[in-house]
Amino acid sequence: MNGSAVVNPFVKFWSAKRIFKKGRLLGCLVLIAFVMAPLVCALIFSESMIAGITNKYIYLSDGHLQIQGVAYDGLVTDDAMVLHADSVVSGYALVYSSSSTSSLLVKGVSSDYFNESRLSQVSFETTDLEPSNLKGIALSRATASKLGVSIGDRVALMIVPDDASRSPRPVLVRVEAIFHSGYDQLDSMLSFVDREYARTLFTSSSSASVEVLVDDTYIERLDDVIADLVLKNEGLSLREISTWNEHNVSVYNNFVTSKQMILIILLIVIIVAAFYTSSVAQQMIQDDMKPISIAKLIGMADSQVRLSAFISVSSVTVAGIVLGIGLGIGIGYGLGPVLSALSNKGLQSLSFYLLDFVVDIPWKSVLLISVCLMVLSTASVWIALGKTRRITPMRLFTSL
Amino acid sequence: MHPTDRQIGDHIDRPFAKQFDRPIQLLDITKRFKAAQDGEGEITILEDVDLCIARGESTAIIGKSGSGKSTLLHIAGGLDSPTSGKVLCNGVDFATLDDKRRSSLRNLHIGFIFQANLLLEDFTALENVMAPAMIAGRTARDCRPRALSLLERLGLGDRTHHLPSQLSGGEKQRIAICRALMNEPDVIMADEPTGALDEENAQEVERLLLDLVKEEGRSLLLVTHNNDFAYRCDNVYLLKNHALSLEKGLGLDV
């Protein structure tokens, strides 16, 4: 017997015939596609948004790696691994305007801090100002609107000194730029000043740090970069280097949980979809009761009947999944510009979301959910089709 | 070697000699049905029935409606199982085979024709006729010539691409005959094949069936209540009181 190696010609023929003749199967295809499309879309958005937010934190707040406490101006790095290493001086301050106050991280950065990759994450508004002997500060759009100030206005900074023996002192600065990253949650706690000026505000050695931006190819291998840094820089210890997620544990954990939640929801939807395909399969054999009896009468084995029904349903399922993924990706790309337009409107209710992000297809997750859906639905279809065993040719004579 | 023989023969293990001179044997068949749903009591339809179908001969079973003719044919064709007794198809007991082999045995050795034509509604005339050969593992291309020539022979040369719903009762029944003959089976089993047709069509189908069975050298097991039709067969049995009695021909001892 070598019958199992090739699919029987009639099995193939009948399977194909069913796919093209049965409206129900085409309905199934469309439904699966319509289930898959929003799932894929949701996946694209959540993953892209999380990646986008992560990048905002990395490029504007922490770097991929942060070396704490030391101003390493002359950090020795491997150019293949490290794109930029910027020394910054930062500390917390209360900012007062005439109408409101806000607590901010004041980051002192050098003039080359806002390189191309950082400028792709944030946009600045400036206007020409009269020269002044006040130092400048860049506030976020969110902070500026909260404080009711605009470019050229003055605000007072109240620095909480690291040294308890000194009393807090206010300094006056002028708003010279307003920036906007698209993610208000981060924006509303950040501000930038000149690094040399920051040194005069935050004198403790723990205020200094180095933000390291790593080349794309090393993002998944930060440990290698850390090891290399430690090797190349005498006196640098592992303890002083932290990664972005170590630095923002709660934000990072939120992301992990929301990714898991999304996957769980997707899995539930997939289970429902698998039930649906198995009920389509059941309905199909219910409808095909007579042809199945006839096929068995003229000598088709039950295993062949089952295989043929299986091929019909599962190929439709696979086609639906593929179509749904295509549709989801299409919608994902299409909606990107719409959302970024929304983000520019600056709606308050959307401030927790990053709307202006690069749509990036999370192939791994898309693959994972499609494989899950395929495996689960084909398995449930196969099991549902076990019922063909009970359809015998004698049915034709006893129930007619 | 002719591809038909090779491909059909290779499709399954075939321990059954094509030349077995008694393609169907019923030995000591008894069939009882439950009298009611709840299982109380039984009615006997067949009791200790023996029947032998000889190669190339035609055998008719006559009897009153409800006497058990169809039941006998279903058992002979391996569709239903007897309460006791054995059915041998080319010497192989149906009861000893699994679904796959039993199906294959039926596919290769028995062609069925019923009162209701039982065609596949979504398949064209040609596809219906090719179906048994494709189930046996032959490609459509491979078996199309024989299917076409059978359809031609039964005057359906211009109906090959019609669906059953587009054909008359007589035409459908002729397609069923083509399908039954497609795999060159040893036995054609026909249960009231003309029962649903008007007089003219019935005679036409009757004639074609008997002629083709002779031409192709097949055995025929015909169940009918039409005595004229029955008496054109080599052997005629009457089914009465759960048993068969020979009315015409020599019969064959089991």
Ligand SMILES: Nc1ncnc2c1ncn2[C@@H]1O[C@H](COP(=O)(O)OP(=O)(O)O)[C@@H](O)[C@H]1O
């Ligand atoms: N599945 C069944 N269960 C119970 N009784 C049945 C069943 N099939 C047939 N019978 C009965 O067996 C008898 C013989 O039926 P059948 O073989 O169809 O007769 P015929 O074909 O000679 O008209 C009838 O009385 C019929 O009611």
Ligand SMILES: [Mg+2]
């Ligand atoms: Mg009958």
